[in-house]
Amino acid sequence: MDTNQIPANDINSTSQLLNAINYVPKVSDQSTAGIIVIGDEILKGQTLDTNSNFICKKLFSLGVKVQKISVICDDVDIIAEEVTQFSQKFTHVITSGGIGPTHDDMTFEGVAKAFGLQTQHHPKLVELITDWFHISDLNSAEMKMAKIPEGAKLSFGIDPKTKQESKYPLVSVRNVHMFPGVPSLLEKAFIMLGHLFQNPNVQFYTDDLYVNKDEASIAASIAHVAEKYKDTVAIGSYPDLINSYYKVKLTLESMNVKSLQEARKELYESMPAGTVIDYEKDPVGSAVARVYTIVDDPVAGDPFTVCVRNAVATLERALEMYQLSEICVGFNGGKDCTVMLHLWYAVVKKKFPDYNEKLQALYIRSRYPFPEVEKFVQLSRDRYNLQMIHYDGRIKECLATLKVKHPQMKAVIMGTRKTDPCSDQLREFSMTDADWPQLMRVNPLLEWHYKHVWQFLRQLCLPYCSLYDRGYSSLGSMDNTHPNPLLQYIDERGVLAFRPAYLLENGERERDGRNK
Ligand SMILES: Cc1cc2nc3c(=O)[nH]c(=O)nc-3n(C[C@H](O)[C@H](O)[C@H](O)COP(=O)(O)OP(=O)(O)OC[C@H]3O[C@@H](n4cnc5c(N)ncnc54)[C@H](O)[C@@H]3O)c2cc1C
Ligand SMILES: NC(=O)C1=CN([C@@H]2O[C@H](COP(=O)(O)OP(=O)(O)OC[C@H]3O[C@@H](n4cnc5c(N)ncnc54)[C@H](O)[C@@H]3O)[C@@H](O)[C@H]2O)C=CC1
Ligand SMILES: [Co+2]
Ligand SMILES: [K+]
Numbered sequence: 001m002d003t004n005q006i007p008a009n010d011i012n013s014t015s016q017l018l019n020a021i022n023y024v025p026k027v028s029d030q031s032t033a034g035i036i037v038i039g040d041e042i043l044k045g046q047t048l049d050t051n052s053n054f055i056c057k058k059l060f061s062l063g064v065k066v067q068k069i070s071v072i073c074d075d076v077d078i079i080a081e082e083v084t085q086f087s088q089k090f091t092h093v094i095t096s097g098g099i100g101p102t103h104d105d106m107t108f109e110g111v112a113k114a115f116g117l118q119t120q121h122h123p124k125l126v127e128l129i130t131d132w133f134h135i136s137d138l139n140s141a142e143m144k145m146a147k148i149p150e151g152a153k154l155s156f157g158i159d160p161k162t163k164q165e166s167k168y169p170l171v172s173v174r175n176v177h178m179f180p181g182v183p184s185l186l187e188k189a190f191i192m193l194g195h196l197f198q199n200p201n202v203q204f205y206t207d208d209l210y211v212n213k214d215e216a217s218i219a220a221s222i223a224h225v226a227e228k229y230k231d232t233v234a235i236g237s238y239p240d241l242i243n244s245y246y247k248v249k250l251t252l253e254s255m256n257v258k259s260l261q262e263a264r265k266e267l268y269e270s271m272p273a274g275t276v277i278d279y280e281k282d283p284v285g286s287a288v289a290r291v292y293t294i295v296d297d298p299v300a301g302d303p304f305t306v307c308v309r310n311a312v313a314t315l316e317r318a319l320e321m322y323q324l325s326e327i328c329v330g331f332n333g334g335k336d337c338t339v340m341l342h343l344w345y346a347v348v349k350k351k352f353p354d355y356n357e358k359l360q361a362l363y364i365r366s367r368y369p370f371p372e373v374e375k376f377v378q379l380s381r382d383r384y385n386l387q388m389i390h391y392d393g394r395i396k397e398c399l400a401t402l403k404v405k406h407p408q409m410k411a412v413i414m415g416t417r418k419t420d421p422c423s424d425q426l427r428e429f430s431m432t433d434a435d436w437p438q439l440m441r442v443n444p445l446l447e448w449h450y451k452h453v454w455q456f457l458r459q460l461c462l463p464y465c466s467l468y469d470r471g472y473s474s475l476g477s478m479d480n481t482h483p484n485p486l487l488q489y490i491d492e493r494g495v496l497a498f499r500p501a502y503l504l505e506n507g508e509r510e511r512d513g514r515n516k
């Protein structure tokens, strides 16, 4: 039994009530938390619980270990029972939901019942709700939000932006803190009041290793290191079946930096040679640094480096010629424009580090788009914070629509290479053909070859459309595109399979999987 817990049952006497009011949790090395998510809608699958994930992340950064999350329905007795148990077990109990004005919001009553308390209108909350809603009827729905367990504590946060005190406080009874269920309200309240949970004695340090080997084949090595460090370092293993770069993510977490480093070194050395990869977790955040490391390398003069340098030079020139409102990237989810988008993002961020507006992108959906392509386009939009202009139909007609709907648009950056059909005459800056809607085509990748595209994507660990890992080396639409036969092989179980596109040796054959 933790010494910092007080028994939660049967508070009847005045002294016990006082105890409840003045209760301050003692924070020790072992600061723990339990989260109770309250709401029928979550158990019915109508709402996805995102609140517990948010709170877990925050508490972890505050040095608090969440040990349990429970999801329960809107029922006073069930809430009371769960709160009773949680408040005895954990340093902090966080509840989410059920503090609104409707009949199904009963967290205050449930928590009161857990501690044998009554609920009553709190004068301060009555005053706030009267001011806010201009309602003073104690029986109104709004006033339900002022009826809280007797002796509960109110904590008002300060909004970091406006410096104003929050309108509605956090209501707490002993170690139980009742947050709203609406994610934006819960997050705002937690950001203002997270310091209440800070464990000053502890900080968790984390690190990770990315391994390109099946989990089962490294399990024994992981277990060996985990056992050796079991008192100081927590090691986790998380397989990823779709990642293009690694198969297993190993995590390490400790309160002690030195132990963490030792365990990491040992874990690293216990992995088969060459299987721990240098994985970039945040390729977008590191875009400027990593792209310009290649560009600014004083000695490198190999063809790949030259390709990157020239592309960046072309994009920097485009950025001088056009306002950001006049230029967009032509993005269809293919590998070339994935490279081009990343370079463009780096070039813009390098010149305007504080630019936080969306970059413009044009996506013309083909007649039979691959769902994997659609998904990747969406993910890229979020990753690079793009303003997507999208149309369905033929490219030429859609460009005409673009000219009408976005008359300020002057240029489109494209991932075209000279080896693409009918592209050998293009230059870095070429207007569209005379019979096409007039736009400047900016082509930074003209001289790039197939292998340079893959070198760039893989070296920077950029996410790319998943079809490329399944043998597609050039993407058109679903009715004319197949995996490249050159990547075909028979796997160890005798099944026909395809190697990933980056292993295609002969780049001139990249379109072998496409009809026409
Ligand atoms: C902005 C623009 C201007 C064009 N101008 C001309 C022209 O003047 N004369 C002419 O004959 N043809 C023009 N085309 C058509 C082009 O030459 C290709 O036929 C077309 O891009 C498809 O070729 P691909 O299958 O090789 O695609 P890709 O190799 O995938 O296309 C090359 C690049 O074009 C862009 N792009 C391609 N498809 C789309 C799409 N659906 N949505 C958004 N961006 C896309 C991407 O940046 C991509 O990297 C233009 C296309 C675009 C998008
Ligand atoms: N401004 C404030 O800080 C406060 C406002 N209120 C008022 O109370 C009402 C809301 O009270 P709640 O306790 O939030 O009501 P609630 O429990 O009914 O939840 C409201 C909505 O939040 C979503 N939600 C709930 N739990 C979630 C979870 N775990 N993950 C993701 N989404 C989840 C659901 O869609 C649900 O419909 C509103 O009318 C609000 O104005 C109440 C307390 C504080
Ligand atoms: Co205990
Ligand atoms: K509810």
Ligand SMILES: [Mg+2]
Pocket (backbone or CB within 6 Å): 100, 101, 102, 104, 105
């Ligand atoms: Mg409600």
